[in-house]
Amino acid sequence: MxxxxxxxxxxxxxxxxxxxxxxxxxxxxxxxxxxxxxxxxxxxxxxxxxxxxxxxxxxxxxxxxxxxxxxxxxxxxxxxxxxxxxxxxxxxxxxxxxxxxxxxxxxxxxxxxxxxxxxxxxxxxxxxxxxxxxxxxxxxxxxxxxxxxxxxxxxxxxxxxxxxxxxxxxxxxxxxxxxxxxxxxxxxxxxxxxxxxxxxxxxxxxxxxxxxxxxxxxxxxxxxxxxxxxxxxxxxxxxxxxxxxxxxxxxxTGQPLPEGPSLGEVGAILHRHAILLSAHIGEEKGVRDLRKHMAWYLRGFPIGSDLRKSFGLVSTLAELADLIGALDHAAPYPPDAEGPRGRQGSPGRVVLPEGWLDDPEDAAVPDGAELMHSGG
Missing domain, CATH: 3.20.20.70 (Aldolase class I)
Incomplete structure (x- = not known):
């Protein structure tokens, strides 16, 4: 603990x-x-x-x-x-x-x-x-x-x-x-x-x-x-x-680790995520926002390419429910779902303002540096 x-x-x-x-x-x-x-x-x-x-x-x-x-x-x-x-x-x-x-x-x-x-x-x-x-x-x-x-x-x-x-x-x-x-x-x-x-x-x-x-x-x-x-x-x-x-x-907390969810349980979690997003930003925007999560949720599970593609294009809660219904709910959590996920990319040179490395004690705020829009 x-x-x-x-x-x-x-x-x-x-x-x-x-x-x-x-x-x-x-x-x-x-x-x-x-x-x-x-x-x-x-x-x-x-x-x-x-x-x-x-x-x-x-x-x-x-x-x-x-x-x-x-x-x-x-x-x-x-x-x-x-x-x-x-x-x-x-x-x-x-x-x-x-x-x-x-x-x-x-x-x-x-x-x-x-x-x-x-x-x-x-x-x-x-x-x-x-x-x-x-x-x-x-x-x-x-x-x-x-x-x-x-x-x-x-x-x-x-x-x-x-x-x-x-x-x-x-x-x-x-x-x-x-x-x-x-x-x-x-x-x-x-x-x-x-x-x-x-x-x-x-x-x-x-x-x-x-x-x-x-x-x-x-x-x-x-x-x-x-x-x-x-x-x-x-x-x-x-x-x-x-x-x-x-x-x-x-x-x-020193308790036994639970088993990973079955595909049916993942489908229920996906639906819950969609409901929460829809309550936050509306069904149309919420379900569309969920699309980027689909590959992460379904990673490693035995799902045909057509069904996987349909999840990535889903546009309504009703459509999502139908797609979840088409899954093999008994499919166990796969070992292939483990490991790194999300963006990885390649290393690269860091883009800096001109002369940024010249003086670490310079406290001047860079011109035009403050971003107006949030979200990274």
Whole structure:
């Protein structure tokens, strides 16, 4: 059994966090994961940008929807500008929009790093410190804890995570999380968990969470054992597999691991996901949004190519129910469903603003860097 985790005043037990994922961790998917896992684990909303909050962008406000019984309401915030962070967090606090804020400094997407954001930003140590400080100070009057998530660095020649962890700790973050890849790796190759162990040694007064390559409950237990981290952050491993949180709950509380679901059970979960999405954004948009999850849900099961294609084109709840009815409900959970899922891609050069690596102490906000639209 692993000890519970404290994020500010909130107990996270078991110490499992659903990572924010663009286009994935909306209110419907978070609720589904929570139904399988512990209501006292942490389920983080997809990333929103500080400027978009201040401008009250309609898409962003829709993304910040939380369920009636969702607590704490956990939101990931992106920014490269301390002033925008102050304004956004002040607004979040004043209007009671969230209970916990996670600051994103790990995104490797080129449209983000070329503006100096995401995984590029911790290289600028002073600017990084100012952004974390701004968030903590604006959140403090409302008692909103702030956590910080980052990567190992830009590439193998520019590791930033140890400085980032120490700075975040010094500026008042209540926990830090490390995705144990560089931005150049993106999601390729293997996460190097030894960096999580090193961060745990460097950051001594707040919890350190580990992220990267947790695709089953045994992975999570092994990460904790090998690194000494205080909890795990699970991203791609739960794509089309929200029942992973049931397995993680069992593993972290010393219970036997449940068997994987049959194809009939997966069909029921798929239908539940569709119902939740439809309640959130309407049936047409909800069922269409579900299409991207189909290959993940059905991975490894013996399904004919025509039926698999039909799932990828489904457009109504009634049509989905008919397709689920055509499945072999007795088909057991296949070994082929295990292992990495979601985007992997290839490593590549990180796109940075011109001269970005010249001076790590430069605290200037890059021109035009603040993204207006949320979602990564």
């Amino acid at each position: 692993t000890p519970p985790l404290k994020i500010g005043q909130y107990g996270v037990d078991p110490a499992v966090v659903l990572a924010p994922m663009a286009g994935i961790t909306n209110v419907a998917f978070r609720q589904l994961c929570r139904e399988f896992g512990s209501p006292t684990s942490l389920y983080v909303c997809e990333m929103v940008t500080a400027r978009a909050i201040v401008e009250r962008d309609s898409k962003t406000l829709e993304m910040m929807t939380f369920g009636e019984h969702e607590h704490p309401r956990s939101l990931q915030l992106y920014s490269v500008d301390p002033r925008n962070v102050t304004d956004a967090v002040t607004m979040i606090a004043a209007e009671g929009m969230a209970d916990h804020l996670d600051m994103n400094f790990g995104c490797p997407v080129p449209k983000v790093t070329r503006k100096g954001g995401g995984a590029a930003l911790p290289y600028k140590r002073r600017l990084f410190a100012e952004i974390v400080r701004a968030a903590v100070r604006a959140a403090e009057p409302a008692g909103i804890p702030v956590t910080v998530k980052f990567r190992v660095g830009i590439d193998d020649d520019h590791h930033t995570y140890l400085d980032a962890g120490r700075i975040a700790e010094a500026e008042g973050a209540v926990a830090v999380a490390l995705h144990a890849r560089t931005a150049a790796q993106r999601y390729s190759g293997q996460a190097d968990w030894s960096h999580i162990a090193r961060l745990k040694e460097a950051v001594t007064t707040v919890p350190v969470l580990g992220n990267g390559d947790i695709f089953c409950a045994d992975d999570a237990l092994r990460m904790v054992a090998e690194t000494g981290c205080d909890g795990v952050v699970v991203g791609r491993g739960c794509l089309g597999r929200p029942w992973l949180f049931r397995e993680l709950h069992a593993a972290f």
